[in-house]
Amino acid sequence: MRVKDFTYNLPQNLIARHPPEKRDGSRLMLLDRAKKTIAEDLFSNLKKYLQPGDLLVMNDTRVIPARLYGRKITGGRVEIFLLRRLSGSEERWACLLKSSKRFREGQEIQLESDMIAVVRSRSVSDSWVVEFTGSEPFDSWLEHAGHIPLPPYLQREDCSADRERYQTVVARKPGAVAAPTAGLHFTSEMLSQLQVRGVKAVFITLHTGLGTFQPVRVERVEDHQMHTERYSVPYATVEAIRATKAAGGRVIAVGTTSARTLEYSALQNGHLAAGCGEADIFIYPGYHFKVIDALITNFHLPESTLLMLVSALAGRDLVLEAYKEAVAREFRFFSYGDAMFIT
Numbered sequence: 001m002r003v004k005d006f007t008y009n010l011p012q013n014l015i016a017r018h019p020p021e022k023r024d025g026s027r028l029m030l031l032d033r034a035k036k037t038i039a040e041d042l043f044s045n046l047k048k049y050l051q052p053g054d055l056l057v058m059n060d061t062r063v064i065p066a067r068l069y070g071r072k073i074t075g076g077r078v079e080i081f082l083l084r085r086l087s088g089s090e091e092r093w094a095c096l097l098k099s100s101k102r103f104r105e106g107q108e109i110q111l112e113s114d115m116i117a118v119v120r121s122r123s124v125s126d127s128w129v130v131e132f133t134g135s136e137p138f139d140s141w142l143e144h145a146g147h148i149p150l151p152p153y154l155q156r157e158d159c160s161a162d163r164e165r166y167q168t169v170v171a172r173k174p175g176a177v178a179a180p181t182a183g184l185h186f187t188s189e190m191l192s193q194l195q196v197r198g199v200k201a202v203f204i205t206l207h208t209g210l211g212t213f214q215p216v217r218v219e220r221v222e223d224h225q226m227h228t229e230r231y232s233v234p235y236a237t238v239e240a241i242r243a244t245k246a247a248g249g250r251v252i253a254v255g256t257t258s259a260r261t262l263e264y265s266a267l268q269n270g271h272l273a274a275g276c277g278e279a280d281i282f283i284y285p286g287y288h289f290k291v292i293d294a295l296i297t298n299f300h301l302p303e304s305t306l307l308m309l310v311s312a313l314a315g316r317d318l319v320l321e322a323y324k325e326a327v328a329r330e331f332r333f334f335s336y337g338d339a340m341f342i343t
Contacts, residue, residue, distance in 0.1 A: 001222065001284065002219060002221065003218065003219060003220070004303065005221075005316065006303050006307050006311065006316065006320075007302040007303050008324065009327070014331065014337075015154070015333050016333060016335070016336040017155065017336065018336060019161075020332075020336070023165075023186065023187050024042075024046075024186070024190055025042075026042075026043045026338045028042060028043040028045070028340070028341060029338065030343070031314055031318065031319075031341065031343070033313065033315060038321070040329065043185045043338075043339050046296075046341070047193060047197060047199075049341060050197070050199045050252075051199070051249070051250070052197060053247055053248065053249035053250075054198075054199045054200075054244075054249050054250045055200055055244040055251050056194070056252050056254050057201075057237065057252065057254060057292075058183055058201055058204075058254045058255075059180035059204060059205065059208075059258050059261070060168075060205055061176040061257070062171035062175070063148060063149070063167055063177065063178065064146065064177065065142055065149075065163070066081055066083075066147075066148075067080075067081055067082075067148070067149045068117075068146055070112075070117060072099070072110075073110065076099055076100060077100075078098065079097070079098040080098075080111075080130065081095060081097075081098070082095055083095055083177070083210060084175075091131055091132045093129075094128070094130075095128055096126060096127055097119070097130070105119060107119040113134060113135075113136065113145065114134050115132060115133070115134035118130065118132075139174075149177050149178070150335075151213055151335050153334060154334075154336070168180060169183075169186060169188050170183065170186075170203065175205075175207035176206075176209075178209070178210070178212050179208070180206070181255065181334075181335045182296050183255055186254070202234075202236065203237060204232065204262065205230075205231060205261075206258070206260065206261045207230045208229060208257055211228075214227065221284050221308060222284075224305065226281065226282040228278040228279065228280040229260075229280075230278060230279075231264065231265075231279045232275075232276040233273070233274050233276070238273060241262075241291065250343075251291060251292050251293050252294040252296060253294070255296065255298075256306050256309050258292075259283070259292050260279060260309070263287075263291055264281040266290040267281060267290065272290070283308065283312050284308040284309070284311070285311050285312045285315070285316055286312070287312045294342060294343045295342045296339060297339065298337055298339055299323065299332075299338065310340075310342065314342050326338075
């Protein structure tokens, strides 16, 4: 398959640069892969399309304020992007560094308050190992000094509202640098109402990495190398999925992150199993899903691995037809945009 087979034309004015007024106030496209039908509703009416016994699998990762701004001792402006905390230390991180001049080992960067970042060594790829020292514990300092790492296609700086709206209502485990955006549409009230209806929610954790925004730079889909992301699948989630399957209910992944995590676990073990590790599964048409029966997701970038995953579930032609229809109906696209429910 060719990467350009997964492209579509998107007018820039359809990119949602800000969240809707209400979390569940977005629109919902309904895509039936068996009947090959496309319909439209509001996300707040999702309960109409769920049945008692269905199981939602949600990602409970929490986005960290991973973008930091500081200055070198010589005065040059620096941007630090936290990628992941290194094992064995709360103060050492793998980071991306951006400045007008090159960095060197031992270089110090002055951050907000008295926090100092010291460039220790080169890490893998273009990242650096950076150590942070200050009078305040790093995690508590980060909460007020860091900036929410909004996706580059939003083309704006983060604001105070993003600290709450670029997190899902189930976000509890810090570590992601991008939100599991399908979950942004849910409210606590909606989840409570669904539970009363007999639709339960369970959780996995996938700390979405910066690689989710990286373009596919090869011509053939099969040649793409997927990035790795830290994941965890609890035993309680595995048991709930098994019980749902046995009772004839549907396992509905909320977002591609949940879908990737469940499918990676099943692929690694031959069956779905509890555990944690680094997931690098690349799902594209031809893949046979082992766990999920349906998917709630947002509208994804052209030629992205996420669009390929959705195409693997619903079929490329049907998905591209749905995207064409979404453009014609002026749906909102990407992280803060509208949703799609693939059944």
